[in-house]
Amino acid sequence: xxxxxxxxxxxxxxxxxxxxxxxxxxxxxxxxxxxxxxxxxxxxxxxxxxxxxxxxxxxxxxxxxxxxxxxxxxxxxxxxxxxxxxxxxxxxxxxxxxxxxxxxxxxxxxxxxxxxxxxxxxxxxxxxxxxxxxxxxxxxxxxxxxxxxxxxxxxxxxxxxxxxxxxxxxxxxxxxxxxxxxxxxxxxxxxxxx
Amino acid sequence: xxxxxxxxxxxxxxxxxxxxxxxxxxxxxxxxxxxxxxxxxxxxxxxxxxxxxxxxxxxxxxxxxxxxxxxxxxxxxxxxxxxxxxxxxxxxxxxxxxxxxxxxxxxxxxxxxxxxxxxxxxxxxxxxxxxxxxxxxxxxxxxxxxxxxxxxxxxxxxxxxxxxxxxxxxxxxxxxxxxxxxxxxxxxxxxxxx
Numbered sequence: 001x002x003x004x005x006x007x008x009x010x011x012x013x014x015x016x017x018x019x020x021x022x023x024x025x026x027x028x029x030x031x032x033x034x035x036x037x038x039x040x041x042x043x044x045x046x047x048x049x050x051x052x053x054x055x056x057x058x059x060x061x062x063x064x065x066x067x068x069x070x071x072x073x074x075x076x077x078x079x080x081x082x083x084x085x086x087x088x089x090x091x092x093x094x095x096x097x098x099x100x101x102x103x104x105x106x107x108x109x110x111x112x113x114x115x116x117x118x119x120x121x122x123x124x125x126x127x128x129x130x131x132x133x134x135x136x137x138x139x140x141x142x143x144x145x146x147x148x149x150x151x152x153x154x155x156x157x158x159x160x161x162x163x164x165x166x167x168x169x170x171x172x173x174x175x176x177x178x179x180x181x182x183x184x185x186x187x188x189x190x191x192x193x194x
Numbered sequence: 195x196x197x198x199x200x201x202x203x204x205x206x207x208x209x210x211x212x213x214x215x216x217x218x219x220x221x222x223x224x225x226x227x228x229x230x231x232x233x234x235x236x237x238x239x240x241x242x243x244x245x246x247x248x249x250x251x252x253x254x255x256x257x258x259x260x261x262x263x264x265x266x267x268x269x270x271x272x273x274x275x276x277x278x279x280x281x282x283x284x285x286x287x288x289x290x291x292x293x294x295x296x297x298x299x300x301x302x303x304x305x306x307x308x309x310x311x312x313x314x315x316x317x318x319x320x321x322x323x324x325x326x327x328x329x330x331x332x333x334x335x336x337x338x339x340x341x342x343x344x345x346x347x348x349x350x351x352x353x354x355x356x357x358x359x360x361x362x363x364x365x366x367x368x369x370x371x372x373x374x375x376x377x378x379x380x381x382x383x384x385x386x387x388x
Contacts, residue, residue, distance in 0.1 A: 062338040069337055081327035091334055114316070121315050122308070128322040133275035135329050140285055142336055143263055144256040 001029060001052050005103055008050070008075055012123050019117050026113050031101045038078065038094035038102070045080040045090040047106050054100025055164050059172075060092050068172040070138075071097075071161055079131055080106070097165060147176045148184050195223060195246050199297055202244070202269055206317050213311050220307050225295045232272065232288035232296070239274040239284040241300050248294025249358050253366075254286050262366040264332075265291075265355055273325055274300070291359060341370045342378050 002024050009015060009023060029052065032038065038056060039045055049056070051074055058070035058078075069092065072078045078094055114121040141150060151174050154161065161170065171181035196218050203209060203217060223246065226232065232250060233239055243250070245268055252264035252272075263286065266272045272288055308315040335344060345368050348355065355364065365375035 060334055060338050067337050069333065079326065081323075081330065091338075118312055118315075121312075121319060125315060125319040125322060128319060128326060129275075132273065132322060132326045132329065135326065135333065136275065139263065139329065139333050139336070140254055142333070143261050144254050144285075 001101065002027065004052050004075075005050065009123060012126055013119060015119075019119060022113065022117050023120070026109060028104050028109075029101060030104050031099070032096045034096055034098055034100075036096050036100075038096070039080075039090055039092070041091055041093050042089050047104050048080045049078040049094075049102040049104055051076050051078065052101045052103060054102070055097040056094050056100060057097050057165070057169060058092050058094055066172065068169050071158070071165060071173070073158075073160065073164070077127060077131060078102075079128075097169075142175070147174045147180065148187070150174045151181070151184050152188070195295065196221065198246050198269075199244065203317060206320055207313060209313075213313060216307065216311050217314070220303060222298050222303075223295060224298050225293070226290045228290055228292055228294075230290050230294075232290070233274075233284055233286070235285055235287050236283050241298050242274045243272040243288075243296040243298055245270050245272065246295045246297060248296070249291040250288050250294060251291050251359070251363060252286050252288055260366065262363050265352070265359060265367070267352075267354065267358070271321060271325060272296070273322075291363075336369070341368045341374065342381070344368045345375070345378050346382070 005027060006015070006020055006023065010020075015023065032054070038047070038049060041061060049072075051072055053074060056072040056078055057068055058072070059066045059068045061067075072094075081088075081090070110120075110124065114124070141153065145153065151170075154170070154174065167181060168178045171178045174181065174184075176184070199221060200209070200214055200217065204214075209217065226248070232241075232243060235255060243266075245266055247268060250266040250272055251262055252266070253260045253262045255261075266288075275282075275284070304314075304318065308318070335347065339347065345364075348364070348368065361375060362372045365372045368375065368378075370378070
C-alpha cells in the first residue's frame with residue numbers, strides 16, 4: 001500500500017529518500033466498508049482522499065433522487081473544498097461502492113508536509129491543475145455531448161466501471177433513465193454489428 | 195493596474211517588499227479589443243489570464259451553436275489547462291465582450307517566480323483550489339438546478355453581468371432559449387409583485 005502511494009508521486013516528480021520517508025511517515029490510511037460514507041451532504045468537507053483500492057461514488061440528492069456526478073477509483077483523488085474561502089457545507093455525498101482503502105489528508109497536514117518538503121506543494125499544485133482540467137472536461141461534456149456520446153466516452157476512458165458499478169448508477173451519471181441506457185446499449189451493439 | 199494585481203495577491207497572503215517587486219517585475223499585461231479572442235477552440239491553451247479590467251466569455255461551439263459556459267470579469271482567473279499531461283487542443287473559446295486588460299502568465303513564467311519566491315506557489319495552489327471548488331459548484335448547479343434557479347443564483351452572485359452581457363448569452367449560460375429567458379423573467383417579476 002505504501003509503495004502504491006510512493007509510486008504515484010514518483011510518476012509526477014522524482015522523490016529523494018528523505019522526501020519518500022517524510023511522505024510515508026505522514027501517510028494515514030483508512031479502510032471503509034461497502035456502503036460507508038466518506039462525506040455526507042450537509043457536512044463540512046475537510047478531508048481529501050487518495051484511493052489505494054476501491055471505488056467511491058459521488059452523488060447529489062435532488063428531489064428525492066440520487067444524481068450520480070462522479071466515480072473515483074484507484075489512484076484518483078477525492079478532493080475536499082475545505083481550503084476555499086466559503087467553507088460551505090457540502091452538497092454532495094461520497095459513498096463507497098466496494099470495500100475501499102484510502103490515504104486521508106487535510107489542509108493542516110498538507111501544510112506541515114509542504115513546510116518540510118516544498119516539492120510536495122509543487123506536486124499538489126500539479127494535481128489540482130489536472131483535477132481542474134478533468135472537471136472542466138466533464139462540464140464541457142455535459143454541455144455538448146449526447147447521452148450516447150457520454151456512454152461511448154466512458155466506455156473508452158473507464159471500461160472498469162462497467163464491471164464495478166450497477167447499470168442504474170451509470171445511467172444516472174450519463175444523464176438518462178435506466179430504460180434509456182438499455183436502448184442506448186442496444187443501438188450501439190446493433191450499429192457495431194452492421 | 196499594478197496595484198490592482200498586488201492588492202489581489204495581498205488579500206490571499208501578505209507579501210514582503212521583495213515579493214511584491216518580483217511580482218510586478220514578472221507581470222506582463224496585454225490589452226484586447228472587444229471581439230478579440232484570448233483562445234480559440236483547436237488551439238493549445240498555454241496562457242493563463244488574470245482580468246484587470248473587462249469581461250471574457252467562454253463558449254463551446256456545438257452543432258453550429260454557441261453554448262456559453264462561463265463569464266470572467268475583474269479579479270477572476272481564466273485558467274489554461276496547459277500544465278496537464280494530456281496537452282489536448284482546447285474545445286472552448288475565450289472571447290472579449292468588452293475592451294479587456296489582463297495579466298498574462300504561463301507555466302514557465304510561473305515556475306521561475308516560484309523558484310525565487312516559494313510563497314507564490316502556495317498562493318497559486320490556493321487559487322487553483324478555489325477555482326476547482328467554484329467549478330464543482332457550477333457542475334452541481336447543472337445537475338440539480340432548474341433554469342429559473344440558475345437565473346436567480348446568477349442574479350444574486352453576479353448582478354453586474356446583467357448590465358454587461360446581452361440577454362441571449364445569459365440565456366445560453368443558464369441553459370435556455372432567449373424566449374424562455376423572457377418567460378422566466380416575467381414569472382420572477384410577477385411573483386415578486388404578489
